[in-house]
Amino acid sequence: MMATILLFLLLSAIFTAEAQQGESIVSLGSSLTPTTRFSWLSRSGLYAFGFYQQSNGYAIGVFLVGIPEKTVIWTANRDNPPTLADVTLNFTGDGRLILQSAQGKESTIVNPPGRATSASMLNSGNFVLYNSNKDIIWQSFNYPTNTILQGQCLLAGVRLVSSVSESDQSTGIFQLSMQKDGNLVQYPYIPELKVEHAYWASGTDGQGNNVSLCLDDDGHLYLLNSTGKYLSNLTQGGYPTNDIVRLMRIDADGIFRLYSHNLEKNGNWLVNWSSSDDKCNPKGLCGLNGFCTTVDREAECKCLPGFVRVHQDNWSSGCERSFTAESCQIKNGNMKYIMLEESNTVWEDSAFSIMQQILTKEDCEAACLEDCNCEAALYKDGGECRKQRLPLRFGRRVLTDSSVALIKVGKSTPIINNIVPMVRERKPQKGILIISISLAAFGLIMLVISGIAIYRNRVWNYKRLSNNSGNVGLSMDVSPRSFTYSDLEKMTDGFKEELGKGSFGTVYKGIISNAQQIVAVKRLEKPLTEGEREFQTEIKVIGRTHHKNLVRLLGCCHDGENRLLVYEYMSNGSLADILFKPEKQLCWNERIEIARNIAKGILYLHEECESQIIHCDIKPQNILMDEYRCPKISDFGLAKLLKPDQTNTKTAIRGTKGYFAPEWLRNQRVTTKADVYSFGIVLLELVCHRKSVDWDLPEEEAILEEWAYCCFEAHELSKLVTGEEVDQRQLDRMVMVGLWCILDEPSLRPSMKKVLLMLEGTVDIPIPPSPTSFLSTI
Ligand SMILES: *[C@@H]1O[C@H](CO)[C@@H](O)[C@H](O)[C@H]1NC(C)=O
Ligand SMILES: *[C@@H]1O[C@H](CO)[C@@H](O)[C@H](O)[C@H]1NC(C)=O
Ligand SMILES: *[C@@H]1O[C@H](CO)[C@@H](O)[C@H](O)[C@H]1NC(C)=O
Ligand SMILES: *[C@@H]1O[C@H](CO)[C@@H](O)[C@H](O)[C@H]1NC(C)=O
Ligand SMILES: *[C@@H]1O[C@H](CO)[C@@H](O)[C@H](O)[C@H]1NC(C)=O
Ligand SMILES: *[C@@H]1O[C@H](CO)[C@@H](O)[C@H](O)[C@H]1NC(C)=O
Numbered sequence: 095m096m097a098t099i100l101l102f103l104l105l106s107a108i109f110t111a112e113a114q115q116g117e118s119i120v121s122l123g124s125s126l127t128p129t130t131r132f133s134w135l136s137r138s139g140l141y142a143f144g145f146y147q148q149s150n151g152y153a154i155g156v157f158l159v160g161i162p163e164k165t166v167i168w169t170a171n172r173d174n175p176p177t178l179a180d181v182t183l184n185f186t187g188d189g190r191l192i193l194q195s196a197q198g199k200e201s202t203i204v205n206p207p208g209r210a211t212s213a214s215m216l217n218s219g220n221f222v223l224y225n226s227n228k229d230i231i232w233q234s235f236n237y238p239t240n241t242i243l244q245g246q247c248l249l250a251g252v253r254l255v256s257s258v259s260e261s262d263q264s265t266g267i268f269q270l271s272m273q274k275d276g277n278l279v280q281y282p283y284i285p286e287l288k289v290e291h292a293y294w295a296s297g298t299d300g301q302g303n304n305v306s307l308c309l310d311d312d313g314h315l316y317l318l319n320s321t322g323k324y325l326s327n328l329t330q331g332g333y334p335t336n337d338i339v340r341l342m343r344i345d346a347d348g349i350f351r352l353y354s355h356n357l358e359k360n361g362n363w364l365v366n367w368s369s370s371d372d373k374c375n376p377k378g379l380c381g382l383n384g385f386c387t388t389v390d391r392e393a394e395c396k397c398l399p400g401f402v403r404v405h406q407d408n409w410s411s412g413c414e415r416s417f418t419a420e421s422c423q424i425k426n427g428n429m430k431y432i433m434l435e436e437s438n439t440v441w442e443d444s445a446f447s448i449m450q451q452i453l454t455k456e457d458c459e460a461a462c463l464e465d466c467n468c469e470a471a472l473y474k475d476g477g478e479c480r481k482q483r484l485p486l487r488f489g490r491r492v493l494t495d496s497s498v499a500l501i502k503v504g505k506s507t508p509i510i511n512n513i514v515p516m517v518r519e520r521k522p523q524k525g526i527l528i529i530s531i532s533l534a535a536f537g538l539i540m541l542v543i544s545g546i547a548i549y550r551n552r553v554w555n556y557k558r559l560s561n562n563s564g565n566v567g568l569s570m571d572v573s574p575r576s577f578t579y580s581d582l583e584k585m586t587d588g589f590k591e592e593l594g595k596g597s598f599g600t601v602y603k604g605i606i607s608n609a610q611q612i613v614a615v616k617r618l619e620k621p622l623t624e625g626e627r628e629f630q631t632e633i634k635v636i637g638r639t640h641h642k643n644l645v646r647l648l649g650c651c652h653d654g655e656n657r658l659l660v661y662e663y664m665s666n667g668s669l670a671d672i673l674f675k676p677e678k679q680l681c682w683n684e685r686i687e688i689a690r691n692i693a694k695g696i697l698y699l700h701e702e703c704e705s706q707i708i709h710c711d712i713k714p715q716n717i718l719m720d721e722y723r724c725p726k727i728s729d730f731g732l733a734k735l736l737k738p739d740q741t742n743t744k745t746a747i748r749g750t751k752g753y754f755a756p757e758w759l760r761n762q763r764v765t766t767k768a769d770v771y772s773f774g775i776v777l778l779e780l781v782c783h784r785k786s787v788d789w790d791l792p793e794e795e796a797i798l799e800e801w802a803y804c805c806f807e808a809h810e811l812s813k814l815v816t817g818e819e820v821d822q823r824q825l826d827r828m829v830m831v832g833l834w835c836i837l838d839e840p841s842l843r844p845s846m847k848k849v850l851l852m853l854e855g856t857v858d859i860p861i862p863p864s865p866t867s868f869l870s871t872i
Pocket of ligand 1: 125182183184185186187194
């Protein structure tokens with residue numbers, strides 16, 4: 095590339111000298127080749143018509159000489175493949191421009207309507223063909239591709255079509271059309287265009303049938319009717335004109351912009367105006383079944399749940415199902431499909447059936463599941479359910495819109511796909527692709543295995559293992575196994591080594607001798623609410639959860655009065671051990687990663703596992719760290735098993751609420767939002783690297799939630815992370831998410847899904863209100 099530019103500069107110097115002496119008239123019989131004389135220059139030396147490099151060959155068009163970026167102004171036959179180096183461009187004796195290959199194959203570049211006798215690359219950037227009277231019979235300005243230059247107009251009935259990318263000038267996916275009704279409109283470049291596909295319009299329709307969009311030397315961009323009346327000014331102009339090149343282009347991202355470049359200063363291109371600041375505005379950026387979200391003002395494409403990118407590095411290729419669609423018939427009452435949702439997304443409306451009496455989202459899901467024609471449904475808050483077929487188009491996330499897209503996916507679709515695309519990478523790397531594929535494959539395998547296991551254990555026959563603990567091999571099993579009390583006594587060497595005391599009981603270290611696996615055995619000490627059957631049901635639910643951020647339950651024991659649970663062993667203790675001990679420093683990035691992983695674990699419990707699990711006791715002591723310091727949530731599902739010990743809970747939360755949401759105090763119904771609250775406190779602890787309550791600190795800092803809000807209000811967040819270099823934007827984001835989570839009113843707290851999106855930076859975070867709770871309850 096650099097070499098080409100240098101070559102251009104060198105040659106342009108030579109040709110400029112030549113051109114300034116003579117006429118820049120190209121006469122019949124002249125020819126160009128990519129390697130020797132490759133262009134005809136304008137007299138100014140600024141513009142050239144001829145060969146320019148495209149991918150590994152050459153294209154023919156008008157380009158700026160010596161300016162490294164936005165060089166190409168116009169391209170002939172933009173969708174033809176690049177030519178090889180051995181071609182010749184001839185201005186034939188009969189006045190046509192034709193391209194001849196070494197084998198003698200011809201293709202037409204320009205075939206003017208009349209007999210051309212000369213051609214010229216004008217100083218305006220217009221390449222023209224003259225007849226013998228010196229009238230212009232053909233000009234490149236009349237056939238713009240994606241750009242108009244200063245002094246050029248886009249005439250009624252003509253459109254600009256974006257290119258594929260900066261470096262590939264072939265036809266892209268957006269257009270800017272100067273319509274004959276007087277309106278200037280941006281659409282996706284698709285067949286069967288409809289009015290509602292427009293994503294930008296000047297609103298000048300009905301103002302005459304011959305309106306043009308023109309750009310003047312001073313940067314004035316405006317719409318003009320044929321009697322010279324200004325209909326609309328997109329820019330006011332009045333900028334200096336000396337040594338400035340200006341162009342207006344519909345960029346590959348679908349937004350059209352006015353650029354200027356100062357020739358003298360040889361600086362960069364400046365954007366003087368653009369049709370939108372919202373990069374998700376152009377419709378169709380993300381292809382079919384994909385939707386656009388903005389991350390730090392840049393567009394990013396995601397797939398519908400249950401879908402994967404068709405081509406990793408090509409957004410517009412869209413997304414395809416990650417499962418094979420089976421016949422939709424319901425067999426033996428077993429549905430093959432489930433509905434997954436993508437909230438706050440809007441799509442093109444192409445409903446085949448609109449149901450307006452539908453009241454809840456669940457009704458809408460059910461309606462779609464029952465209808466074999468329905469592949470997706472768009473649910474709007476007022477109770478409207480629009481059944482659609484795939485593909486869905488023009489999707490984008492609009493946080494202020496409560497519409498939810500409900501997608502019918504195969505039951506066996508690895509849900510893990512939902513999470514993988516959230517990896518924040520604009521240009522997905524091979525590594526991530528491989529990881530996602532292996533995760534997806536792993537998820538699929540796990541699902542299949544657990545499916546088989548669940549089927550096999552249908553009746554959950556509580557078969558006792560033989561007393562010979564040598565037979566106890568757990569590591570390969572996916573469902574929790576049952577143990578006798580004496581099995582566990584042996585494994586723990588008589589409950590010798592205590593690992594810790596949790597809210598539900600004491601934990602001991604154990605070892606399964608033949609499998610050489612270390613385990614943690616938890617002896618439940620509190621009275622159980624229900625009988626054996628409920629215990630087993632709950633254990634089954636817990637045992638079926640599989641997520642990398644949840645501690646695996648390997649087995650259980652229900653032997654007389656004894657209730658014990660066997661978990662995988664976590665070598666790094668709990669998050670509390672690591673976070674609050676100064677000698678085990680966790681750096682900022684590590685802490686943020688831990689927060690995300692905890693959120694993923696909770697999200698799984700709330701929304702993605704077979705039956706919803708509210709943890710009820712999220713705190714650093716219940717978050718265990720594996721050997722790679724990846725957090726895993728433990729003790730989930732137990733809250734339901736054990737009698738709520740009212741007095742105990744209340745004393746624990748008197749004075750400061752700690753990790754408990756205020757609704758616990760008020761005896762209100764506890765929902766998933768209680769976990770969101772607890773997560774918020776843990777998040778703030780992770781961010782600030784301290785305990786939520788620490789009376790060793792000055793009084794105003796002692797209670798973290800108050801202190802955090804205080805600093806937030808005063809715009810002094812750096813006080814929260816004293817002595818640490820952290821990314822300011824990330825810090826802002828983390829603290830704001832934390833403050834949203836700890837709002838007093840449960841319904842105002844975000845869902846765990848939204849929390850995760852906010853943590854990932856996928857969605858914008860509104861300014862959190864004051865979490866008034868600490869003012870009223872203390
Ligand atoms: C095109 O140009 C080449 C090189 O100047 C010449 O050999 C060839 O005859 C020309 N062809 C026509 C049709 O003018
Ligand atoms: C141009 O616009 C003016 C003002 O709206 C109008 O009077 C005039 O008729 C228009 N010209 C044409 C050709 O429509
Ligand atoms: C439309 O207007 C342009 C000037 O703005 C003029 O050159 C052209 O001839 C007009 N076309 C028609 C069909 O009136
Ligand atoms: C547009 O700009 C022109 C030239 O600056 C001015 O005369 C005209 O009044 C402006 N029209 C509108 C609608 O702003
Ligand atoms: C617009 O272009 C001029 C050059 O003519 C430049 O000096 C100016 O900063 C630009 N304005 C904006 C808002 O970029
Ligand atoms: C991206 O995908 C679209 C749709 O499949 C296709 O038309 C386009 O050529 C692709 N672009 C690239 C650069 O491969």
